[in-house]
Amino acid sequence: METAWMDKIERVVISADEIARRVRDLGREIAADYRGGAGRDPRRRPLLVVGILKGAMPFMADLIRALDLAIEYDFMAVSSYGNGTSPGEVRILKDLDCAIGGRDVLLVEDIVDTGHTLHHLLAGLSARGPATLRVCTLLDKPHRREVEVTVDYVGFVLPENLFVVGYGLDYAEVYRNLPFVAILKPECIRDG
């Protein structure tokens, strides 16, 4: 592939085809879980899929189109303070537009790393009384976890401590639009 950023890429870790296949499978699995089975009241409002900006955007866009299911969607934006005194404390920059009491809610993330972001989000959203609250992430780095969080649907587990970009994941806000997940060449990553 000849594109302007290819010379910055060390290696593609997950190809666009692999992502597409996994997203299709996740879509089938999630739709089956919410499609009125398991005692779900058919009068309940549609599943609310919530993307966590900015990283989740490409994954979310593909995932919702893989759901053969009536859904609504919304976004939240959060920022992590990430300092020593309050590790991973999360500030909500954009909240949901609607109440979620009694609703089925599925959070969509691009990556779960230490777990702090998700932990804070889940605590805050649980307090609003959703009927169910689940999490789907494209990537999981379980070996990096600092707080325990339940992730219900995982696209790919990253086997090593890789710093990856693409398909929503950035380095200094760039590379989010790569159609695959990749590692940058070391000379493209500045310390600090």
Ligand code: PRP
């Ligand atoms: C990333 C990712 C998660 C969070 C995971 O967001 O989208 O929200 O980090 O990290 P954690 O498990 O260690 O808390 P980031 O803060 O990079 O923002 P972005 O999505 O806008 O890139």
